[in-house]
Amino acid sequence: MKITFKALVYVVLFTCFCSAAKAQIIIPDSVRIGLGINVASTVGNSFGVGVNTSLGSDAKSAYNYGGGLTAHIDVPIFSSMYVTASAGYISFLKSGNASKSQQAIEGVKTPDFNTIPLKLGYKFIIGNRFYINAEAGETLLANKKDLYAPYGNSFTWSPSIGLLMPFKKHHHQYIDANFRYESTEGFYYDNVRNNFWSLRVAYMFNL
Template sequence: MKSSLKIATLVLAFAGLSFAAKAQTTTTTTSTTTNGGIRYSIGVDAGIPTGGFKNSHNWNLGGSAQADIPVANQLFVTVNAGYNNIFGKSDFKGIAGNDVADVKLIPVKAGLKFFPVQNFYVQGEAGASFLLNKKDTYNDKAVAFVYAPQVGVQFPVSASGNFIDAGVRYEATTKFNKAIDDSKVQFVSLRLAYGF
């Protein structure tokens, strides 16, 4: 909980600094911040576990598809679905053959993406994360609440409106096993996506 509070504080600090910077400059809008219609992106996600979850898992790799739906100038509603595989440690606690099972998740989230200054965004999403291998991981729930604050940069790569989206996010779930605190999945991840 303490680390998620720190991350939330950092995101709010970035947002505050961005608003202050916007008040001092004149922004030229681009296709990344205006209401040009729904934008789609497909990306690769990679990261490292945090909190107690890092004791049993090494890193994660996955992918996601996202739609950004314009609702106001520089403000979008996001819908995101993906897949994350968090790789378990081999020979856990130094015991040969004591391998921790990978955690396989399908997170489905919705939220808001706001561009306080040109090409820089702050995004927050929440939803449900579906555990595909509940029995392998000895959990008693297959669905948990997930939330993911993110900051990133989005910049155009063509005149037709295509763009690259690079963001860093913290993603965390509630417990998949009510009796085990470390059944909360927590990680910091980089998403690198191509948008159109």
């Protein structure tokens, strides 16, 4: 079921990209490029390698907060609709519970959890400034070896809402504020997902 769902998502994205490339329409806008920073907060007590708990204690997450950079591109295909692509680097910092979690190895310092999300999706503009965005793709684990992870990449999906704020004196330049939920399959032999909320603030401009 997992493989079927992933395959369906990729087929739909690929088909729509091909259709957009062939469509003979009047583009209402030009391509937009964005560069931004992210701050993230993990969801639940199982981010990283499953339930991180020491003997006789409640489940605690070894990673609570993260931050990083993101680059994204918006390609207009219809009025108020864009195809999107994004790539980033987000590092989740270990919490005070890391040394007591199951992933802690005696005498080995628990590393940060470094990820590289690569996603494609669609953006729908609501009015002139608000938008909703849905993306899916793969997240790469940048320090797989340090984290003793058997998998180096996992399927990711992410819905978000955002606000574009244009500069008054500079046409086609914007501040993009985006709030999203992101869910990634685990990198270990378990069914745990790595989920987090993220706020991104980016500078965008038209080519």
